[in-house]
Amino acid sequence: MIKQDDSLPLTSSHTRRSESAGYALLANRVVVRISGPGTDKFVQGQFTQHADEVTASQSLRAAACSPKGRTYCLTRLVRDQQDLLMDLDAGQANAIISHLKKYLMLFRGTTMETLPSARIVGLLGTSAAIAAAGEKAQSLTQAGQVLPTGSGALIRLEDTLQGTARYEWWQFDGTPSLPADLPERSIDDWNAASILAGVPWLTPESTDTYVPQMLNLQHLQGVHFKKGCYTGQEIIARMHFLGQLKKSLFRLGFVGTGTAPTTGTKLLSNGNSVGEVVNAVVTGDQQGEMLAVIRHDAQHGPLVLEGDENVQLELKDLPYPVPERAPSLPTDT
Numbered sequence: 001m002i003k004q005d006d007s008l009p010l011t012s013s014h015t016r017r018s019e020s021a022g023y024a025l026l027a028n029r030v031v032v033r034i035s036g037p038g039t040d041k042f043v044q045g046q047f048t049q050h051a052d053e054v055t056a057s058q059s060l061r062a063a064a065c066s067p068k069g070r071t072y073c074l075t076r077l078v079r080d081q082q083d084l085l086m087d088l089d090a091g092q093a094n095a096i097i098s099h100l101k102k103y104l105m106l107f108r109g110t111t112m113e114t115l116p117s118a119r120i121v122g123l124l125g126t127s128a129a130i131a132a133a134g135e136k137a138q139s140l141t142q143a144g145q146v147l148p149t150g151s152g153a154l155i156r157l158e159d160t161l162q163g164t165a166r167y168e169w170w171q172f173d174g175t176p177s178l179p180a181d182l183p184e185r186s187i188d189d190w191n192a193a194s195i196l197a198g199v200p201w202l203t204p205e206s207t208d209t210y211v212p213q214m215l216n217l218q219h220l221q222g223v224h225f226k227k228g229c230y231t232g233q234e235i236i237a238r239m240h241f242l243g244q245l246k247k248s249l250f251r252l253g254f255v256g257t258g259t260a261p262t263t264g265t266k267l268l269s270n271g272n273s274v275g276e277v278v279n280a281v282v283t284g285d286q287q288g289e290m291l292a293v294i295r296h297d298a299q300h301g302p303l304v305l306e307g308d309e310n311v312q313l314e315l316k317d318l319p320y321p322v323p324e325r326a327p328s329l330p331t332d333t
Contacts, residue, residue: 021125022183023132024190030093031118031170035083038107043077043084046103046231048212050224054079059146059155061222062086063212064100069235070208071215072096074201074222078146078153078170085170087120092204103231119175122190123167129154131179132169140167144221152176158220160196161319192281195289198318200249200278205263213239214293215278216249219320245324247275247295252303254280255287256311266306267292267313273306274298289316296325 034043040051049062054077064073073096078085088096097112104112123129129137133147133154140147140156147154151173157166194201200215213236217223225240239245254261260280267275275294282288290313294303303313 021123021128021131022185022189023124023128023178024122024185024187026120026122026168026187026190028090028187029087029120030090031115031120031172032086032088032093032097032112033080033083033115034086034110034112036107036110038104038110039082039084042104042107042110044228044230046100047075047077048217048223048230048233048236049077050227051077051084053224054084055146056148057146058144059153060144061217061220063215063217063222064096065212065232065236066208067231069211069232069239071202071210071212071217072099072208074215074217076155076168078155080153080172085115085118085172087170089202092202092207115172117173117175119171121169121171121178122185122193123154123169124164124185124189124193126165128182129165129167129169131182137167150176158197158199159319160193161198161317162196164193164196166193166197188281191279192283192289195251195279195281195291196319198249198251198291198320200291203263203279206278210278210293211236211239211245213245213324214248216318216320216322219322243324246297247293248322248324249278249318250275250292250294250299251316251318252290252292253287253314253316254290254305254311255314257288257308258282258286260288261290261305261308261311267294268304268306269298269301274301274303277305299325 043051046064047062049060054060056079059078062077063071065071075086133149143158145156152171155168212223260282261277265277266273275292278291280290305311
């Protein structure tokens with residue numbers, strides 16, 4: 001079992017500073033409320049998660065996909081009485097909502113709208129969660145557990161590999177104050193912690209590119225393989241049940257550049273493209289952390305960034321196992 005620790009690399013001004021717990025205002029995210037009699041049926045038909053399993057005490061990740069099984073939305077589902085809330089990247093929210101409303105039209109009386117007054121606060125370290133939401137925050141010991149906090153919810157996320165506890169504080173209306181002595185952290189700090197937890201996020205460059213399993217979503221409480229049909233389900237289920245996953249999300253460290261590689265930058269092995277960058281953040285002087293989708297058969301070979309072979313890449317551990325990476329064993333049939 002990984003030891004709990006409130007420390008992780010910090011990225012403010014691209015240099016390390018004292019390691020401590022803190023909060024980050026996730027202003028790049030918006031909260032959307034789905035409300036009405038068709039809420040659960042709509043979500044059930046469009047997302048990889050089972051709506052019945054999103055409860056007042058459990059929040060789960062989910063993806064929305066194209067008919068070809070390619071992910072155009074990564075989100076988290078939160079229950080608020082009979083409604084479901086989800087978070088979207090602010091820059092992509094309008095396009096995603098517009099697309100989903102084409103399906104929502106089938107459910108009379110059901111609406112989907114952004115909550116202008118809502119905000120999400122990222123919390124790093126158990127001490128930050130206690131400072132923000134009280135001692136009851138300690139009751140959240142597993143990813144996905146929820147603690148109601150007045151007009152909001154404190155959600156335990158996946159820990160980083162180093163054991164740093166991560167939380168999201170969803171504030172549905174109003175803006176409850178944060179303790180004055182709780183240090184503010186940057187979005188880069190938060191993103192670095194997400195990478196250390198093996199949790200990806202989509203950008204316009206990676207939208208509609210990956211089946212959820214390529215992003216390890218099945219290991220992040222994000223795919224329910226026993227629910228009914230939903231858009232893209234046939235492709236996703238076939239890849240899972242027939243063992244056809246040939247590439248997945250890896251964590252890497254990079255050294256030799258003060259600029260984070262951009263999403264979509266190709267990774268090469270012996271001159272051949274074997275993957276691409278999904279997310280990257282600079283965490284120190286000429287170094288940083290990266291998540292990349294890489295072919296399983298290339299994971300043990302040399303890897304370089306296309307266009308910048310002087311940058312050194314090193315495969316690093318994730319905080320969860322990915323058994324699909326193991327070579328397939330021959331069968332007797």
